Amino acid sequence: MSKGVYVSKALAVSIIVVTVLAVSSIITMLVVYNIQIEKNPPQRPPTNSPTTPFPTGPPPNLRLPGDLVPEKYNVYLQTYFYTRLSNVTNQTFAFNGNATVYFKCLKTTKKIFMHSKDLNITLFRVTDENGDVVAGRLTLWDDESNFLEVELESALKANKNYIFFTTFEGEMFDDLAGLYISKYTENGGNYLTFRYLAASQMQPTDARKVFPCFDEPAMKAIFDITIIHRRDTTALSNAKTKESWVTTIDDEQWLVTHFYPTRKMSTYLLAFTVSEFKEEKSDNLVYTFKTWARPEAVDANHTKYAQEKSIEILMFYEEEFGIPYPLSKLDQIALPDFSAGAMENWGLITYRETALLYEEGVSSTSNKEWIVTVIAHEVAHQWFGNLVTMKWWNDLWLNEGFATYISYKGVNKAEASWGINDLFVLHETQPVMQVDSLASSHPLSSGEKDVQTPSDITELFDSITYSKGAAVLRMLSDYLTETVFQKGLKSYLKAYEYSNAEYKDLWSHLQMELDKVNSEIRVEEVMKTWTQQMGYPVITINTTSGEVLQQHFLLNQTSHYNFTWQVPIKVMKSGSSTLEADLLTRKGPVQKVMYQASGNQWLLANVNCTGYFRVNYNPQNWERLLKQLESNHKNIPVINRGQLIDDAFNLARAKYINTTLALNTTKYLRNETEYIPWESALENLDYFILMFDRSEVYGPMKAYMRKQVYNLYKYFEPYTMNMTVPQGHTEQYNQINAISVACSNDLEDCKETASKLFREWMNNASNKIHPNLKSTIYCNAIAAGGEEEWDFAWQMYMNATIASEKDKLRYALSCTENVWILNRYLSYTLDPSKIRKMDSVSTINYIARNVVGQSLAWDFVRSQWSYISQEYGGGIMSLGSLIDGVTERFSTVFELQQLRQFQKDHGEGSFGSATRALQQAMERTEANIKWVQENKQTVLEWFRRETTNL
Template identity: 50%
Template sequence: MAKGFYVSKIVAAVAILFSVAAVATIIALAVVYSEEKAKNNNNSEVTTTSTSASTGTSTATPAPSVPSASSPPSDNLWDKYRLPKNVKPVHYDVELQPHLEKNTAGLYIFNGKTTAFFVCSEPTNLILIHSNKLNHTLFNKEFHAILRDDALKEVQLTKTFLQKTTQFLVVQVNSMLQPNKQYSLYTEFVGELADDLAGFYRSEYVEGTETKIIATTQMQAADARKAFPCFDEPAMKATFNITLKYKPPYGAMSNMPAIRNTTVEEGGQQWIVTAFDKTPKMSTYLVAFIVSEFVSIGSPGNNSATGVQIWGRKKAILEEKQGDYALKVTKPILDFFETYYRTPYPLPKSDQVALPDFSAGAMENWGLVTYRETALLFEPDVSSIGNKERVVTVIAHELAHQWFGNLVTIKWWNDLWLNEGFASYVEYLGANKAEEDWNIKDLIVLNDVHRVMAVDALASSHPLTSNEDEVNSPAQISELFDSIAYSKGASVIRMLSEFLTEPLFVEGLASYLKSFEYNNTVYSDLWQHLQLAVDNQTSVSLPLKIQQIMDRWVLQMGFPVVKIDTTTGTITQKHFLLDPKSNVTRPSQFNYEWIVPITYQTATTQSIYWLQTKEGTVNEFKITGGNWLLANINVTGYYRVNYDDNNWDRLLNQLNTFHTAIPVINRAQIIDDAFNLARAQEINTTRALDTTKFLSNDTEYMPWQAALSSLSFFTQMFDRTDVYGPMKKYMKKQIEPVFYYFQNVTSNFTVRPASLTDQYGEINTLSTACSYGIEDCGKLALEQFGKWMQNDSKNEIHPNLRSTIYCTAIANGGETEWEFAWEKFKQTDNAQEAEKLRSALACSKEPWILNRLLEYSLDSSKIRRQDTISTISSVSGSSIGQSLTWDFVRSRWSQLYEMFGKSSFSFGNLIERVTRRFSTDFELQQLKQFKADNQNTGFGTAERALEQAIEKTLANIKWVNENKQAIKIWFEDSLKP
């Protein structure tokens, strides 16, 4: 799955004033009959059934009692979240019939029939199979269940019942099932086709004047059980035969190609029945099917060629050609991964589908990959270069999973990082193949390494992997889909690939995939196969076995700061914490010590040194004269670097005299390391500020973006204080020459630079200049937006510049500008343009307008539910909006929790965004009171984010008290002639 929480490159620089993000959300079920609620207020469903073997009919039986939350743990297997190991599925026959019009109760529903074939591994009279929100929850309808043995003889059932808390259909058998025999469980059921973005759900869009309905799926992590009863754990792999029944003019697709279409009459109406080919052995979370009126471009393929098609709304695909770019890059990326993995693509087709409503960025369903429209569709006249990069990297991420994750799958969700971290690394390799002149691989440093270090430097962080028994419930699973899994996972895998060399890494990877294809693994299986590759060659020498090196990075949270003293040649490491006095309660078997590959260069040397202890001495690290030493070349290692004062002085002197002598990535690294070292009290804050002085002469994107990201913290801490005045003047002074450089090379921002990073540099420069009051920038923004308002049928603002132009015009305008943008937001059916406008609407400085936007965010007729959290987060990005949003979140917490808190992967981002400005004792007390006030409601997947928010606030208070005066003086002094 692609990262759910995504900040566009277009708006990255605007984060100084406005934090803009797209957040993946999963909406909880909203429509439940009140009388059904009353009936079902127990943990288990009220009605249970006893099924006759001869007739399959059901009779009501009292449900077993379920212990309360305060009771001792139950010994009943159905009161535990994990499946017992007494049965293992081998195949499913699934038939689903979505009704894409409301029934008499005003609901969209689907009917289903499933036969689950399984092998018994030990004698048992109990079958647990996952089922959630099917039958009883909505319809007071018993499961129709029949159990048969391998001779198709029906087996007598004692009773069946639904256990709501752990989401099981419990089937108790009259006699013991025998080991090594195959059985089949047949069930019939009804479910709601809700708009909750989970399981089998409903999406809608308007084409012309007609509302179109889509029935689609999102099964990861634990929602296949919401579509049909199944053994819903990743290690429970099986094959699937999917059959869909639907009315014309709809069409259907699934993981495999359709093999048969028939027409039947039912209730006087015509239905089409589409049967799909049998899937390979796969996990339930990868099953997918869609019923829609979508159209496609591309080729369905044949026996000798893999079919690649892009699917979506007819207007977007055929009229506006928004799928053309995705079609152009998908096959080259697919071909690249076939070569990279040394394994043929396992399926006959690869469909990419753009959905109007989708919780995540994208989902790697085998053979039927689903995306948000913003992550797949691209329209040159409307979409920006950042949108284009988003499309190619998300496609690469999802296609990477077709092997790593789908063909070979983690045993359990505690190793989620291996799936997502790996795909988040190799997405850059796949995208680089599709866009070879972009040099996109370097951007992993900004997008992943630096970003996740900010989270991993907290005492409330967590290791990449955890014990399997620590992750049980769906909420605990969802909580793992965070930046640690994605971005830290990508960072440490990149580090591993770099010190192994890519040929060795690929050699071990191919061996791993071949050995475990169609099966499940734990992360250490990958280490073993990489070690085999190392053992079979002599060119790369490692100080220890791969597992000994990498377990330090996987099994303990955090990362080290390496300090090099160029006077003595000593090198030390310690656990880097933003607040060095914070209490680290999580134990580490390695005592927070890492095996660190230190790459470095001097004027005469470039090499690698392995730091295996807390401290060492390296003769090459002794520097004399005016020479400098630079460590962690191109930031291939996941660690920060500190130096003695003399080396810091020499590096700063080099930056201020001839900055290009230091590689561009390391210029960004010096800034990012310095500001974070200062926050951790490793160096003076003024030393970190000194690293920004050279930027008035540097037009490269990466150093500027590192500085803007670092200084955004200063903005958050000080934009309500007297420090912000001199800071704003300093930033204006620094950006001014860069602004006029880009104004010149782009002919007053009318033509685009050639390279990807130069285009990002132009975008950053314009947004920063407008934010800090460069008069010509504001004038440009207001003129271009004004022309659009005068001729609203023709938007001549270049897509790259729209986020900045829109935001600047709305921030400096009033209700008229806001209402114009709101109307354009409502009118557009281009998801990327809608995202730019929706983000810009939060730039208003009018509190009543921002409050109205917050109210709109909870109205799905105005803002799609998938965009609710990102809209609230956008409003919180300014000093004006932050306090409004905090009040809004507190007053609506129960509603927000009910909508998102139980399974949304990115719900925690809401807490992080709304509290990031907190830096006073009063705000800390408010945060603690918020925690106390909502203990009964709960925090769900935001629980860890809340603890991190408290920790960050404590650190912010301390940092502001210790640094405010010195920072103010530094900015004032920097403005003197």
């Protein structure tokens, strides 16, 4: 999210911008913006202070002192770039501008602290409300504080209003942070048809790269924005255009776009774009709603699906939250280069193209689901995050966890037939439990003092914040009832609109609703155990005695923390349709009749996985559950069939049960056609593949997988051979699983089909492969093929104009088994003309997933780390995912030594936002080493035994 200081770029900016543009830009600003400076000439600041650990007399930490509060900004920006180049075009990515911030002094002070980063401040002036100048000296601190400090000759007085004016210069890079430049081709053409656009990504701490500001979420203000840009471009910002006119500057004509003032909002939610893009718009709404994209995408109707679903979801949220959409317009724009999936800027949501553009017959079911899910997430933020914002980044989970949780409701409204709510456990709960079972995890709510630097903040944009946050809110909603939860949300949003809140404020409003129905539930007491403690419990139930207890679940060690959770538990028993509920508040063991099962009766806890915990049972109950799966698996709810598999595998890794018991939960799958259990099994068996695909265990394992998937593959074969898909949403996903598992485990029918379909595409230039099946067909055909297949796919990738098609091909290219091709592909990830910067990390991780490419990717990352961390570490593109991806397979002492040496070579403090990921990689590797040593022989014998008769 934030990027370090790059000396070479700073020098380049100084040389180019100062020498070429400084004089003309200052004159331009004085004339065009009609700034009244004649009476009180601004002061020119001195050169930057050298980097020091901290300036003399700064705030006690890296936070703004809070004695000054902004109320309004007037910001003028002029971008100089051309969207199109000709032989005589002199392209420049410089920008300049001025900013006037009106602020109130709450406490008498002789210092002003704001934020500024990578800007050349050319002039500044401080005046009081009477227009009198307050003289001072400006210093820019070149450290992690990014402070702009003004030491004043006379004090600012409490309860008085002041004005701080600056002119500044900067440059747009392709770093996907702040105000940046993006390059794309029109109609899939070559470099002669390059087009350029400017876009912004301010979250979390990059508004300061665009203009000097109070860059903290609680420092909300009104923003009055004016952008001066080339005449053939369109400028967008958070608010509607108020007026625009053509003006002449330095004998050139420019378009000036002035926007209406925004609502009171945080700096990180500001957004600007300047482009040649075209819009899809909807009429007959209370507000203006437009979807912007490359003209060719709009002309081809690729924005139509997103436009329709966005409006449906927006209207649903208005009813759900009880507050109309707060702004007069909402624009959403598909950007060719964007670091995150999307960003919820208030009134101007920015997306990757893959998260907004949909083409019937080209985009897959998963592409469509991704689009609706991202839209539902970002539109939810317009209320939860934008209207009401967390006070500080330590409560980021309140923004992101809620948007993730509520997005499932939004998707369910837009596409009711999908049954998306059932997929929550697969997409959110199970994946994040893997991370949260490590000792290097972190609580949802950290202390404010623990989140100070931009790197600290960036680290919080992880699965704990998004997925665990969503999972505990889902658990709370189920526990309180959805009616109470929804009423509490409405009350909370109304109470804190246009302001900031902490998570405890939400608990208090939920409590108020509970008190109305005389509930004995104490929300804060329950939820502090889930937000202030890392990890989660495993609930162990003895169905013979009725004893139940909880323990902190960790994969590779005994917990040293004295954690106790308040755990809502729902149980069902065979032969009964009644659910029983309990709140376990003690460690235990405690004895309760509801946890007893009689005779051959089995008990199932955490029905539909509404709770964020794992469940272990006594051996007899496990045996009865396995027998039920074998005899009639449909008697157990489908979500819980997936849960039994996921819990069993993770309990085995943590040594609560034997590994063979976990493997036994997969035996019934030969008769299962539902997606959730299969996906849970494949995600967990994937760990076995990672641990053993370089050993003798892999052969018998592949034979077992061929046996288990055979019926599933045959079940979907009629669809596959006809290049069609079943009607059901999850059935379509399971068809992909059937092909992927069958082909990767050497089922010959599958491999031949994949190669045949790909070869037909190569020969006929007409792709008849169904969009759903492209990724897996491409991958398996390229794995079975050679240079010819890879080069064809690469050419198709370079020519593709649809981002989702490019993504499918980019993944498939990593599947080759040719080492030299993979090495060449790795080198492409550092060339933005081949692999866009936003895709480089995921491409390296794709290669690392390939057993042939894993060591190549690790060597590549180590050798290129300094360059990668500098050039690719900006924006929300956290390098933690790169560390995680290239080390996922590590399971030997030698690999652990390499990890430690990697840390030593670069220094523990040099990994920034990837620091926690590196710690987790080492912890995970230690656990993998131990697990492989203890289980390899047992696993080998189990797979051999299960495949003896094949």
